Amino acid sequence: MSNLLKEIYEKTAEYTAFYTGGDVQWTSDGVHLLCHCDDVIKVVDVNTFSTSHTIAQTDEDAEPDQIYTFQMSHNNKSVVTAHKSGLMKLWDQETGQQQKIWRSGHKGPVAKIAFENSDENIASGGSDGNIRLWDLAHNTCTNSLRGAGGVFSVLKFHPDANKQLVFGAADDTKIRSWNSKTGKEHLIFSGHFSKITSLQFTSDGEHMVSSGRDRVLILWSINESKALRVVPVYESIESTVLLPATFKIPNFKKKLETEGIYVACAGEKGVVKVWNMLMSRLMFEQNNSLVSPAADEGGLAVTHLLFNELRNVLSVVTADHNIIIHDLETFECKKQLIGFTDEVLDIIFLGKDETHLVVATNSPDLKYYEIDSMNCQILKGHTDIVLALARFPTKPEMFVSSAKDNSVRLWLQNPDSKISCIGVGARHTASVGSVFASQSSNDFFASVSQDNCLKVWNVPKEPTTDQKIKSTFTELAHQMDINCVSISPNDKMIATGSQDKTAKLWSEELTLLGVLKGHRRGVWCVRFSPVDQVVLTSSADSTMKLWSIADLSCLKTFEGHESSVLKVEFVSRGQQILSSGADGLLKLWTIKTSESKMSLDNHDGKVWSLAVSKDESIVITGGSDSKLVKLKDVTAEKRIQLAKEREEMILQEQELMNLLHDKQLIKALKLALRMQRPMHVLKIVNEVLVGGNDKLYETLKEINHTQKETLLKFAAEWNTNNKNCHAAQLVFNILAPEIIAGNLKVPALAGFIEGALPYTERHFERLTNLLQDLNFITYTVNCMQPHAVNNV
Template identity: 75%
Template sequence: MTSALKEIYEKTGEYEAFYTGGGIQWTTDGGHFLCQCDDIIKVIDVNTLCNTLTIGETADEKDDSDQIYTFQMSHDNQTVVTVHKSGLLKLWDRETGQQQKVWRSGHKGAVAKLAFDANDANIASGGTDGNIRLWDINYHTCTSSLKGAMGVFTVLKYHPDISKQLIFGAADDTKIRSWDSKSGKEDLIYTGHFSKVTSLQFTPDNEYMISSGRDRVLILWKLGESKPIRVLPVYESIEATILMPPSFRIPNFKKKLDTEGIFVACAGEKGIIKIWNIQMSCLMFEQSNSLVSSSTEEGGLAITNLLFNTARNMISVVTADHNIIVHDLQTFTCMKQIIGFTDEILDIIFVGKDESHIVVATNSRDLKYYELGSMDCKLLKGHTDIVLALANFPTRPDMFVSSSKDNTVRLWAQVTNQEIKCFGVGARHTASVGSVFTSQLSDTFFTSVSQDNCLKIWTVPKEFDTVDQKIIPSYTELAHTMDINCVAVSPNDKIIATGSQDKTAKLWNDELALLGVLKGHRRGIWCVRFSPVDQVILTSSADSTLKLWSIADLSCLKTFEGHESSVLKVDFLSKGQQIVSSGADGLLKLWNIKSSECKMSLDNHDGKVWSMVVSKSEEQIITGGSDSKLVTLKDVSAERREKLAKEREEQIIQEQELMNLLHDKKLVKALKLALRMERPFHVLKIVNEVLKFGHEKLTETLKEINNTQKETLLKFAAEWNTNNKNCHAAQLVFNILAPEIISGNLKVPSLSNFIEGALPYTERHFERLTNLLQDLNFISYTVNCMQPHPVKSIDQN
């Protein structure tokens, strides 16, 4: 039985970046994150991960965006202030996203930090010029300018006790300064840090403050004293701190140790949260379940921010690669992982029997494991460099292989729906492993190709004794003279195909003996696939073409042209009768092999579409690309065919009904139906039929139809008016409906355009009829002149 061909895929979902670095804040109720994303701020629902609101984009700026440098949300979560590249400060309503006020910052350089006071009545802006300006929110006027600091502000904060009227700031000179927010005078300078100050926290009793820095220390200060009380070395660069609430209980520690003291959670370079009792100089807790990799560079950052939410009793870790990991404060278990920005999506595969999950390789060492329904994500750690390719086993949907720039391949298995573990590691390649492909009939082997120009076949162990067990290749072959981009295994596991930058594809048997070389592409080959039913192989290339080859005689059977740049991924559909392809031009195309015709072209991406995966049923396709977007597509061919069949059926029924009404001389009903069906010819036929009973009958008939139908009739009359044969009916319709248009009872959309279109033809008809009338009068006059006049007789005289 021939498989029904696909006709159209429709986009059903899109998962795109919402946090690309910069400012991030958590609403007081714990329901939303405000995330800086390029030139806007996206408000993300924590539970659904939906973008519920966009702040920072006005109608004037959609074409010419004004970059946001930083933002700050008020304590009551009602307003947001953004700082822009243009030097403007903008005030937004947090609930509606509407812009309320705009004013100039007055700083000589850019604004680096913002801070609201405890009452949300004033906001401070700290610039790169070393100055702080205080603004009255209601009047957006500058009330004070605070000077003394040098360089770019890294910390800016009002003291939470409004009665103290203090504002604190630290800039490049590493000193923490305090000013009187009313008088603008400098209050005190706190000297103790020797590197960039990154955070400042105040204790609930308003007597102490704690600061952190890149100089690897936490410092406890007593307000009003310029020298530190205690300097605590933490042996890593700290980027963020949180002051723990008094009721906090640290996991795995007895109550005696954590009943007294000031507890500070800090994180930065090492990617783990540590909680210190700063008064006792004691490390109380060190996170053991961190999902954040430590920084690879000395002094680099793994964690850029820590957020604490009292309402939910949760802590959020913001990582350097734009992930947000939410932990329960009491147990430090991971509650949710949110991927703010995936960077380039390099490969995607389905995992699990019901294909409810996908694994995505991005420009990262960590794999991302998504539950498709909710897009909940878990990070899979193992590789030490960027993961380049993925492949799953058709016979074991819970098992898959990954390859990476770290020169290794890894074998993973789905333990439960929530957990995936790495069971095997193969490390015999000497360069980046760019592609992997699995056995199609079993789970006993898989293949890999690398920039070391080698093709390897790996044997999968029957049993795994330990995690990360070593895997050894059973066959290795130097396959090409240049980088190998792709590999594929035939449906019967007998042939392996490779495609390379050397413009050729090669066929190998299961012991890596060369069977043949496919030559014909003008540039490197990006993807190879075997047909599921025929002895043919499909290749796609950087020369923008797809080629279909015979395995028997290695000849090129067909060439498909249509993409404008490199074709990166291809696959067979409809039992080998169709091809789906994705390219560097951002397009997804569907081809019919028999006719070489492109049936569909979808433009859902803004860059290269590196990855594409088709579900077993071919109902769903997921694509990912350089624009960091995951797009899900659904096959709606059957629904479309059903819809068209239903429309045709309804059309036939309506046409039959129309014929019956015309036959029974029910002209008013026939006219209404013809107008609803939008049949200008039938409407004209009905109007002419009514005119046989006189003009008055047409006037009465047109009174029976509603305004919508009259608008349609006018549109048809404008069409008839273009033809001399039908102008009489058209002019009568215009004449009857004109009074209603003039009185305003009938409103015609784009009336001026309608008149402009109808007037020239009307004038031409009038001129033609006038000339005809003149000609008829002239003929009548001539005939009258030719008649003999009666002559009077003589007798009558």
């Protein structure tokens, strides 16, 4: 049985935030997305969902300098960032290396940056209403454009470089254009009545389309500064994309004779629409949107639309940091990237082979991941934050969720890995904080809520979409919020844990069987042992307790976490416990010894969720740092590795003894150095010294630089002991010329000398005193000799 015990889990993958809001840009080859993430820009591979590199400050000791905005050049080679400190920086996009740095000169932060078509000049629009033009080759400001009022929301160069025009819109709701060479204001376009959010130029450079929060799209004739069409779209628009001359979208065929200016737009409603601006006609409206509409009128649902012509895909960036990629021709969702998951509240494995994960984050939507690729689908149903998840062990493709909308929902995974909601239960009157599925059947599940009630629900026999689920039993279980619920392996007993510092045991019909009292603060989690008649509880008092079901006595208390223990699970057939806490730690405990075998610090905040695969080989944790960490049980591998190392060591030991016995001192010295055995090396050095100092000098010529470095390290160790200092000093003396000549590189040489010098001085002083004493004795003896002669 002891062989089953686990010793170590090792981190194999980590899924962190790569987009926390702000700018997003797509490389023209469609392979990488540049995403604003806290104080850095992460370059994310669209195919693998991994961050290939980061564009950020390189000095780790410096204070983080927040990025306000960034822009990538048209040729994708450079990126310019504007920072809180007032600095602007030029980076190489492909390597993330900083190339130039200069002061923006704006009074206040830079809100927008634009590259000229040649990528030689840029414009920066500030919150001071000014635009500054920069020559990137010489880092000089070539012009300052004035006239706008407030913070810039849009800034662009005209596509025709010969026209030398810069367009910008600020808080005064007017679109202005300036001559980039003379700095004079050219034309003003007045038509919008609130913030302008985007500006697109047609390929011929004759027209432009603007969008705003005033719910209209406007088509302008650039040369006449005249609004040709004002198209009401009945929602605040946040982003637009001008579609190319030839494109296809579902249910829409372009007539060849009617030329159009086609604009895709999205905003408040979370739906992509395509308008023909010349005819003021809606040509397409998305019917498969995965984006929830904004909760408030005028709020945000979609923040950016990105079009990649090479791949013919349209990317929708949502207010809750998801990036959804649609094929333009069919408008089917090809991929979803979850930029930032907020707090991870619960995780479960799903499917017979546990190929998928369901994650509850600080959102009404569930995130459904395919583990191998981390491709994600959004599951909609709840109307408020989902708090807990539980799957059925006997039917691993079915699970239940609970949320702040006072409801529980039953979900089913189809054979093609699609998920549908097959039941809704809405009998609670407050947030449903925890759910747990029956363990030996798939007939029922239990839920607990802030209304202090424990409910048992029936699972419908014939699943149909969104049918109502009935609760069979209800009990007012505690006097304070109930944090958790659990069902025993045989389905005969239910346990609840509450803020009232107690855990309670209930029968199937919710008859109270006993109260477990002993924790000093609220109980966060409760679990039945899979093999013994015991219950495990974890609490905000930083402890876990093991209780006997028979007499309700506390059998053991586990102490080791520094704050609340939020989640616990039994592993190794009930012989060990995995626990996660508010201190960011994951711990592995052995029940028999009450010892913590492992403590992993992979999170920067509370670890709310802990999911263990059926064979216990994989563990996934999630927490308040919006991070998912995948861990693998490597106990068996480690044991095999240790056994191999031990075997190798024994063979080397034997070989060393044989070499010493045969007086093959050079070979023995090399092996002892490789085995990192300082005392064996000392023994060999002393053996060599029997033949004289020159013999040691000749021997040390035979070893390589790495071995000499190791020997020096050992000599420094011997030097601390009076008995062994002679050998150490001789080694120093022989190797010193090589160090001085630069042939032998010693890592941290200053530290090495600093460590060895005091001992050397002490040995020198001791030998000097010894020599003085010897000379004094000789002198005394010599003085006594004439007297002895005279007396005779």
